[in-house]
Amino acid sequence: MYTCGPTVYDYAHIGNFRSNLTADILRRWLAYLGYEVTQIKNITDVGHLVSDADTGEDKIEAAAKKKKVDPFEISLFYTKKFFEDEQKLNILPAHKFPRATKHIKQMIKAVKTLLKKGLAYEKRGNVFYEIAKFPGYGKLSGNTLEKLKQEARVQKHPDKKNPFDFALWKKSEPGHIMKWDSPWSEGYPGWHIECSVMSMEYLGDTLDIHTGGEDNIFPHHENEIAQSEGITGKPFCTFWVHTSWLLVDNAKMSKSKSNFYTLRDLEKMGYSPLAFRMLVLQSHYKKHLNFTKGAITATQVGLQKIYDFIETLLLDKGYEKGGAPPREIDKLIREYKEKFETAMNNDLNTPQAVASLFEFIRKINSLAPLRKKEAKPIYDFLIQLDQVLGLNLDKIGKQKPAIPVKIKSLIQKREEARQKKDFKKADELRIKIEKLGYQLKDSKKETVVKKK
Numbered sequence: 001m002y003t004c005g006p007t008v009y010d011y012a013h014i015g016n017f018r019s020n021l022t023a024d025i026l027r028r029w030l031a032y033l034g035y036e037v038t039q040i041k042n043i044t045d046v047g048h049l050v051s052d053a054d055t056g057e058d059k060i061e062a063a064a065k066k067k068k069v070d071p072f073e074i075s076l077f078y079t080k081k082f083f084e085d086e087q088k089l090n091i092l093p094a095h096k097f098p099r100a101t102k103h104i105k106q107m108i109k110a111v112k113t114l115l116k117k118g119l120a121y122e123k124r125g126n127v128f129y130e131i132a133k134f135p136g137y138g139k140l141s142g143n144t145l146e147k148l149k150q151e152a153r154v155q156k157h158p159d160k161k162n163p164f165d166f167a168l169w170k171k172s173e174p175g176h177i178m179k180w181d182s183p184w185s186e187g188y189p190g191w192h193i194e195c196s197v198m199s200m201e202y203l204g205d206t207l208d209i210h211t212g213g214e215d216n217i218f219p220h221h222e223n224e225i226a227q228s229e230g231i232t233g234k235p236f237c238t239f240w241v242h243t244s245w246l247l248v249d250n251a252k253m254s255k256s257k258s259n260f261y262t263l264r265d266l267e268k269m270g271y272s273p274l275a276f277r278m279l280v281l282q283s284h285y286k287k288h289l290n291f292t293k294g295a296i297t298a299t300q301v302g303l304q305k306i307y308d309f310i311e312t313l314l315l316d317k318g319y320e321k322g323g324a325p326p327r328e329i330d331k332l333i334r335e336y337k338e339k340f341e342t343a344m345n346n347d348l349n350t351p352q353a354v355a356s357l358f359e360f361i362r363k364i365n366s367l368a369p370l371r372k373k374e375a376k377p378i379y380d381f382l383i384q385l386d387q388v389l390g391l392n393l394d395k396i397g398k399q400k401p402a403i404p405v406k407i408k409s410l411i412q413k414r415e416e417a418r419q420k421k422d423f424k425k426a427d428e429l430r431i432k433i434e435k436l437g438y439q440l441k442d443s444k445k446e447t448v449v450k451k452k
């Protein structure tokens with residue numbers, strides 16, 4: 001499985017993370033089904049130009065100039081930030097994160113092959129892919145050469161035979177820092193050849209799955225097909241998985257508007273990264289996700305409900321003692337496991353899978369209080385589903401031991417007594433709490449409680 005990774009010239013935005021999350025959920029789902037998944041995610045640290053028309057600056061060089069630092073420093077910095085954000089979102093790390101700048105030799109070799117096969121041409125140190133020579137062009141996006149000609153809005157390029165041809169190798173402009181020797185010029189690779197080369201290097205000529213954002217379909221993935229199939233003569237990829245746009249307040253996210261968010265922005269606004277993960281889960285990857293503050297607030301509340309439910313399962317409270325007739329918890333678990341799996345098998349219908357999880361919790365809550373031996377299989381079931389959802393449910397109750405509700409209510413009563421200056425009662429309650437194995441420490445601001 002190959003996932004188009006970040007161009008590391010800035011913080012990734014939440015739209016980038018939406019499609020990365022789709023890839024993560026798909027990978028987790030395949031693993032849940034018993035497949036062995038190898039995921040490769042590239043780091044584009046050179047060659048992604050500001051414009052799709054092979055004009056304009058390299059995004060990383062442009063960012064480096066603006067900040068007056070070395071472009072390699074820029075790419076290292078934002079690669080690190082990308083990894084940090086992925087971890088916060090509980091995205092499983094890819095098995096390998098190949099960097100474009102470490103695969104220049106292989107890219108030059110691929111360009112040589114395309115030239116030899118007559119699919120590419122050189123002009124003044126630049127090498128272009130001639131799409132008229134590849135009959136399958138347009139099979140992914142529908143943008144065949146004929147269709148492109150009709151829509152022709154692309155500017156003519158002085159070195160291209162056809163304005164829709166795309167760069168495989170670019171001669172570096174004066175002042176360009178990231179450049180390498182090649183048979184054609186001192187320059188750098190085009191963005192599309194990077195993904196063809198790095199995906200085939202680690203996964204072979206034909207990939208099972210290739211993921212990316214909807215905006216990658218054309219030209220990026222269309223061009224990857226033309227290059228890879230042009231080189232190998234074999235099908236490049238069996239399944240393409242493209243995640244639809246993320247909109248903010250129903251508009252396309254744009255840096256020039258005030259509707260542009262990184263994960264860090266969300267955190268500053270008080271939303272947890274996993275609330276964003278939950279928001280992504282609650283919309284189907286093929287549909288637009290409309291991000292609003294109201295929507296993420298709602299998912300944060302929903303997520304907390306699941307966490308609270310797990311916490312009560314872990315607490316030894318209110319369990320019914322023997323005598324009551326046996327109940328069919330196992331049957332309920334089987335029923336909802338099937339609902340969850342059916343939803344996921346239906347083209348990753350995560351909104352429905354999450355809905356079935358909430359429904360399950362409601363059903364269980366209607367049976368409360370649970371018996372102690374009933375809590376364990378319910379907990380295990382939710383942890384099993386979380387292998388797919390990735391909401392860190394297994395971390396609940398692990399960071400700090402939860403305070404039982406009974407103790408919480410005694411503390412509350414003691415607090416009330418203290419406020420009424422009924423210190424005798426407050427002391428009695430303290431002794432009671434201590435007898436139950438908890439220690440209290442009063443400070444001006446609050447009372448801290450710890451298990452003894």
Ligand SMILES: [Zn+2]
Pocket residue numbers: 003004005195220
């Ligand atoms: Zn790519």
